[in-house]
Amino acid sequence: MTQAQGWERVQEIFHQALEQPPEARDAWVENACAGDPGLHAEVASLLESDCAAGADFVDANVRQAVLDLHEEQTAKPAMEGRLVGHWRLIRELGQGGMGAVYLAERADSQYESRVAIKLVRRGYDTDFILRRFRRERQILARLEHPNITRMLDGGTTDDGIPYLVMEHVEGLWITSYATKHKLGVEERIRLCLPVCAAVAYAHRYFIVHRDLKPGNILVDANGIPKLLDFGIAKLLHAQQPDSTQTQGASMLTPDYASPEQIRGEPVTLVSDVYSMGAVLYELLTGVLPHRIESCAPLALERAICVDPLVPPSVVVSGDRSLARRLRGDLDNIVLRAMQKEPGRRYMSLEHLAEDLQRYLESRPVKARPDSATYRIDRFVRRNRVSVALGAAAAMAVLAGAFAVGHEALIARERFQDVRKLATTFVFDVEDAVRPLPGSTRVRQLITRTGIEYLNSLSRSSARDWDLKRELASAWLRIGVVQDGQESSNLSDPNSALVSFENAGRLLDEVLRHDPSDAKAAFARMRVFYETSDVLRVSGRFREASAAAEAGLRLAKSRIAADPKNTDVVQYDGLFHLDLVRLRQKAGDLNGAESEAEAANRLLRQAAEAKPENRESQLSLSDLYARLGSIKAALGHRDEALASYRNGVSVLEALCRRLPSDTQARRELMFAYSHVGDTIGSSNSTNDNRGDLPLAFEAYGKMAEHAKFLYDADQADARSLGDYGIALLRLGRATPTAGPRKRETLEHSRELLNRAAEGDPQNRTIAVHKIWVETELRDYAAAIATGEKTMISALDDSSVLRMMESAVRPLAEEQARGGQREQALATLDHSLRWAKKVDAAAPQTYTVFVNVARAWQTAGSVYTILANGKTGQRADQDRAAARAWIQRK
Amino acid sequence: MSFAPERGRHIQELDDALNALAAFDERKAKVMELRFFGGCSVEETAQALGISTATITREQRLAEAWLHREMARGKA
Secondary structure (H helix, E strand, C coil): CCCCCCHHHHHHHHHHHHHCCHHHHHHHHHHHCCCCHHHHHHHHHHHHHHHHHCCCHHHHHHHHHHHHHHHHHHCCCCCCCCEECCEEEEEEEEECCCEEEEEEEECCCCCCCEEEEEEECCCCCCHHHHHHHHHHHHHHHHCCCCCECCEEEEEECCCCCEEEEEECCCEEEHHHHHHHCCCCHHHHHHHHHHHHHHHHHHHHCCEECCCCCHHHEEEECCCCEEECCCCCCEECCCCCCCCCHHHHHHHCCCCCCCHHHHCCCCCCHHHHHHHHHHHHHHHHHCCCCCCCCCCCHHHHHHHHHHCCCCCHHHHCCCCHHHHHHHCCHHHHHHHHHCCCCHHHCCCCHHHHHHHHHHHHCCCCCCCCCCHHHHHHHHHHHHCHHHHHHHHHHHHHHHHHHCCCHHHHHHHHHHHHHHHHHHHHHHHHHHHHHCCCCCCHHHHHHHHHHHHHHHHHHHHHCCCCHHHHHHHHHHHHHHHHHHHCCCCHHHCCHHHHHHHHHHHHHHHHHHHHHCCCCHHHHHHHHHHHHHHHHHHHHCCCHHHHHHHHHHHHHHHHHHHHHCCCCHHHHHHHHHHHHHHHHHHHHCCCHHHHHHHHHHHHHHHHHHHHHCCCCHHHHHHHHHHHHHHHHHHHHCCCHHHHHHHHHHHHHHHHHHHHHCCCCHHHHHHHHHHHHHHHHHHHCCCCCCCCCCCHHHHHHHHHHHHHHHHHHHHHCCCCHHHHHHHHHHHHHHHHHCCCCCHHHHHHHHHHHHHHHHHHHHCCCCHHHHHHHHHHHHHCCCHHHHHHHHHHHHCCCCCCHHHHHHHHHHHHHHHHHHHHCCCHHHHHHHHHHHHHHHHHHHHHCCCCHHHHHHHHHHHHHHHHHHHHHHHCCCCHHHHHHHHHHHHHHHHC | CCCCCCCCCCHHHHHHHHHHHHHHCHHHHHHHHHHHHCCCCHHHHHHHHCCCHHHHHHHHHHHHHHHHHHHHHHHC
């Protein structure tokens, strides 16, 4: 029977049999397999093997295989005495990955000379090895450097085995030499400098040594180090592609190999920088840089690619004076050379050598403690939980990055894990910390860390469109954090724009690949929207318009493809709404109006299609508010009122459904305020409808919602001010003067006083404080508040206007009472500031009107003064009045 | 019969046997790969394959018996 047949049944009986006591097992199996001799034989033989195998039989086999390989490499075939070309082999000097090196002498003894001969081992003369051998020969032929062993000759033995004849260096490994001569720290460093120079020299020929280790750096009797064994060296610009790189990787010495070599990734010049750093590490500490505890490939990779390197000074902490020498600069130099990421190492061996030289000369070295480490260290202290997650993600990323042989399948699975983790990191963790006060900087770090992971993933899978989309969302997310509108204390609009650009670029790539990718298109719209938003807030209106218009074009093309997609319809509407704001800013009321009409149609469609969707309802109400203000500015009062009322009904419905939604309720409060203002405030100009009872009703609603918000969160400064403002409007609209009106206004004043204390810079609060003081006829207080506010509000004539409304009644009253000096003193408050505003503020119609009000007041006050008496003073006042009135 | 510390190379035989196992029970082969070539613990293996540690242990036991028998047959 074949294995597949009855395999399930075999397994079942096998496992059940193991649960039986050993003495009863055979009988039990016989019984279970009764009538099926094939099944019985199968299970019985497996049980037999189970006994024979022993607990660790596979593990032991793998371990044995590694040992075998080692032994094979170190086994010494009898080569001594053999002739190779003109040379006789004397004894073996050492083993390389593919052959052995022998000490040899001239067979013809023409002259006394000893050389080293490198011979490919019999049985290893595969094409692969032979090709390498030839390459080493080519490479060596090019190199001539006092610290690199010279190649003298090369050839093939009679039985076809290639060999190289090299200068023989009689010397010790660099590490043994240092130990034997008890070299100090500085002498050890000096010993490394010529080695660095030799490797740098090879680098100039685009030759990477790839196997720098103490065994390949011999120091001769004169103390001169020599670099040998370019056996696995690689020509970076070799003619033929190097398809055998993995094989090369398995030959190198893991203790000094760079992470990229271990992972089988492309090897570059800085791979040698790493290995040189590892040699330096061992020279300085006497300890190997990594603790490699197991032969298993993954364990090896973990040790080199994942585990953080212990700084040299920490390794030697037993020797306190040595630890002191190493701490600081030398730690930094070694760690910099041995950065796991190639891009963070010294750019070249020259740079490493220069820094060593600087150290020797006690000049400041370039290597600094890893700033990322420093930053992360800082971060850890503040946010332990998130960091634990981050470390897990980093582990997983690195684990996922190395894919060789058997591990490819794990790597693939890990890749998915990492991706999930990184995404979780950006989104879920970020969501979790967002509500925390002052969390913005942490959020930036979190998002950035996540993005780094995602970036490293995207490099390894350039055509993974899902990943690009995820990465784009991550950039979008970090951009929103940087924009900082959610918590205004950390706004960094320029960084936000860069992040949005990154997101946009990735999405554009995805969309170029697949224009019908709805998710990417949707995300792209969001990016345009956020970009436009940041630009508008930063005052870059032209660019903001361009972004909104680009978004609009994308939305229109998506709608053409999929007219029923209300999400896209909504975005379409939002872009129009964005343009409404921008046209308003630009003073283009007619342009704003037509954009608003377009937005109205689209946002209503979206809101009707998604009555449950809070955002779409809020967007629609926002549009109604803007449309109302545009209509009002264009003088279309009825249309303005209708629009505001539409806003009220949308928001009323939303607040009924979501009673604790503070944002919706605040919008509703504003909507009622607009309705009330439009119907008629009591200091009306002629063009409003002046229907006080209706206004009173609207303000009553406004105050009701303001109170709701204030009661919900009395610590919230904004709701305090809002409630005060609402009561002010309500009090002013209260039809009959009386205790009720006064009470409302007093309450308003109390709230606004507290709000102003809490936030003295808030101009809206200040203006309303002046207003309520004026309403309560506490003109002196109003003027005092006004002057205090004016100091920083010369560009804002509305403050002047508000103060003017207190100055005028007070000065006129004083004038009527015959208090000439007091009246003129009061008047002076507004005249003084009016002159300043006239000089400072932009020359707009509003400013002109508000300044003119002050002249008007002066005219009026002088008129009253002139009328109240006769004589020369009266004539003077009359003339002054005429002058002021004519001035406007 | 013991394969473990005796001189000689069984890695090739083990590899062949694993391939034969994978041909009809891929999961067991995967378990063995992760455990012994990947250096993963039982827990890590369970996580990587999305199955319980108890299952890993059972799968491994049977796989070992099977591989052992397969290699012994190859020898014979």
